[in-house]
Amino acid sequence: MHGLQLEAVSNAVLAPLDLSLAPGEALAILGPSGAGKSTLLKIIAGLLPHRGRVIFAGRDLTGVPPHARRIGYMSQDLHLFPHLSVAANLRLPLLFSGLSRREQTARIHRTLDLCAIAHRAGRRPATLSGGERQRAALARTLAMRPRLILLDEPFATLDGATKRGLWHELDRLRRGLGMSALIVTHDPEEAAALADRQVHLNHGQLNAAAIGTLRQARRPQPAAGSAYYLCNLHTNYAEPQNGAPNVLNDERR
Amino acid sequence: MPGLALLVWVPLVAVVATILGALGALIAELPPASLIEALAAPETRFAVGLSLRASLTALGLALLLGVPTAWLIARRRFRGKALVETVLDLPMVTPPLVAGIGLMLLLGHEAPAGRALSGLGVEILFSPAGVILAQTYIATSVIVRAARAAFGAVDRGYGDSAATLGVPPFWRFLLVEIPIAGRALMAAAVLGWARALGEFGATLMVAGATRLHTETLPMAVYLNMASGRIDIAIACALVLLALAFALLLALRLLSAEKPDPLHDEDPHARIAA
Numbered sequence: 001m002h003g004l005q006l007e008a009v010s011n012a013v014l015a016p017l018d019l020s021l022a023p024g025e026a027l028a029i030l031g032p033s034g035a036g037k038s039t040l041l042k043i044i045a046g047l048l049p050h051r052g053r054v055i056f057a058g059r060d061l062t063g064v065p066p067h068a069r070r071i072g073y074m075s076q077d078l079h080l081f082p083h084l085s086v087a088a089n090l091r092l093p094l095l096f097s098g099l100s101r102r103e104q105t106a107r108i109h110r111t112l113d114l115c116a117i118a119h120r121a122g123r124r125p126a127t128l129s130g131g132e133r134q135r136a137a138l139a140r141t142l143a144m145r146p147r148l149i150l151l152d153e154p155f156a157t158l159d160g161a162t163k164r165g166l167w168h169e170l171d172r173l174r175r176g177l178g179m180s181a182l183i184v185t186h187d188p189e190e191a192a193a194l195a196d197r198q199v200h201l202n203h204g205q206l207n208a209a210a211i212g213t214l215r216q217a218r219r220p221q222p223a224a225g226s227a228y229y230l231c232n233l234h235t236n237y238a239e240p241q242n243g244a245p246n247v248l249n250d251e252r253r
Numbered sequence: 254m255p256g257l258a259l260l261v262w263v264p265l266v267a268v269v270a271t272i273l274g275a276l277g278a279l280i281a282e283l284p285p286a287s288l289i290e291a292l293a294a295p296e297t298r299f300a301v302g303l304s305l306r307a308s309l310t311a312l313g314l315a316l317l318l319g320v321p322t323a324w325l326i327a328r329r330r331f332r333g334k335a336l337v338e339t340v341l342d343l344p345m346v347t348p349p350l351v352a353g354i355g356l357m358l359l360l361g362h363e364a365p366a367g368r369a370l371s372g373l374g375v376e377i378l379f380s381p382a383g384v385i386l387a388q389t390y391i392a393t394s395v396i397v398r399a400a401r402a403a404f405g406a407v408d409r410g411y412g413d414s415a416a417t418l419g420v421p422p423f424w425r426f427l428l429v430e431i432p433i434a435g436r437a438l439m440a441a442a443v444l445g446w447a448r449a450l451g452e453f454g455a456t457l458m459v460a461g462a463t464r465l466h467t468e469t470l471p472m473a474v475y476l477n478m479a480s481g482r483i484d485i486a487i488a489c490a491l492v493l494l495a496l497a498f499a500l501l502l503a504l505r506l507l508s509a510e511k512p513d514p515l516h517d518e519d520p521h522a523r524i525a526a
């Protein structure tokens with residue numbers, strides 16, 4: 001069981017809220033600016049103090065520091081380490097993963113390929129385009145193979161065509177890796193493209209009436225002409241069928 | 254407009270002319286042959302050697318003490334922080350001579366700290382170790398202040414990202430925050446070193462002014478001016494000026510914008526070190 005449960009989680013911004021996320025499920029959190037969406041993600045990531053309990057994979061994370069939670073978090077500003085190349089951005093956290101040097105290198109290559117950013121492996125973040133930076137940050141988050149990823153307005157700064165291409169890729173990657181996701185956005189179209197379910201957060205309170213299920217059919221396809229590199233995902237990292245483990249799930253440590 | 258031009262240009266010309274005038278007067282005072290002879294004198298060479306050794310040691314100690322302190326002040330909240338910050342800034346605004354008297358009394362044989370050190374066989378007062386102590390004291394406050402600003406300018410999000418990626422706190426400090434603040438920290442180090450090299454007042458009180466023993470470059474200028482050896486004094490002053498110029502140049506280069514890395518990056522570069 002790798003689900004997420006929030007029990008009466010609150011702080012100065014958030015009213016006590018309960019929320020649960022099933023393993024492999026993606027939930028979009030919508031709401032206006034200042035509603036507490038980012039605060040909620042930071043609480044789950046362990047970056048902000050709070051009341052209540054955050055339980056992940058059956059483990060109460062109260063008092064567990066962020067580096068020991070094994071929850072992937074990608075902020076809107078990405079925060080790629082500017083002094084390191086893209087590949088080294090992936091390498092740095094893997095140094096503390098317990099993987100051997102060879103395993104780290106294999107993981108870096110594979111993840112960069114998956115995120116279609118391998119051709120920029122030696123570049124510093126400042127030399128990348130906006131879309132490439134998003135891919136690099138996503139690759140860095142996914143390289144740790146977390147069971148849960150928290151995405152805070154991941155594509156807010158991108159233009160429409162690039163954004164739509166990345167939505168599709170992210171959705172396939174997430175499913176291919178069997179990860180749960182919490183995605184903060186204020187774009188209903190993005191929520192529909194990335195999430196199975198959505199909730200609305202307003203003034204620090206969850207709006208239960210707005211909880212709904214998003215139909216697969218509403219997911220937009222990548223815009224014509226946008227980069228679409230995930231043929232590898234189809235061939236090598238196909239989604240698990242009927243709960244069968246896939247290649248990337250087996251990689252986890 | 255002529256009024257404004259007069260207001261801003263006249264002071265600029267006056268200041269630059271004074272600096273260049275003082276510099277020119279120093280350089281013109283000695284004929285080249287005498288200057289070379291004074292530069293090669295054992296006393297000058299001793300002062301240069303001691304100044305470089307002591308100031309580099311002091312810089313190392315000041316970085317070890319100052320950088321973590323600055324990070325703590327920039328990143329953490331704790332009770333009494335405002336008071337601690339004020340205390341840390343105190344050496345910046347007190348005359349070094351006053352700081353030196355304080356250190357001398359703290360480490361004297363009458364004081365518990367001084368007695369304890371004597372008991373361990375460590376003699377700091379009126380020794381080269383005293384020079385290092387005085388320079389470290391002054392350089393640390395400069396480095397804390399500059400490094401605090403350097404860390405303050407680094408977005409906390411980098412550390413948070415590293416944390417959620419599984420990087421433990423010590424390694425986040427070492428591998429993420431310090432490199433990102435790197436250029437500003439280098440500039441802080443240059444400022445601290447410059448301050449240590451030119452330190453006089455505190456050194457005079459703690460280490461004394463003993464020829465060929467605690468004789469740093471500023472001390473050599475003072476001793477030789479007092480004893481009428483103008484040539485050695487001027488040679489040492491010129492060495493100090495040359496070092497200060499080099500450090501200022503380094504500081505300026507460190508503060509300059511980096512060229513666009515697109516032009517020197519190999520797109521097929523290695524997969525991380």
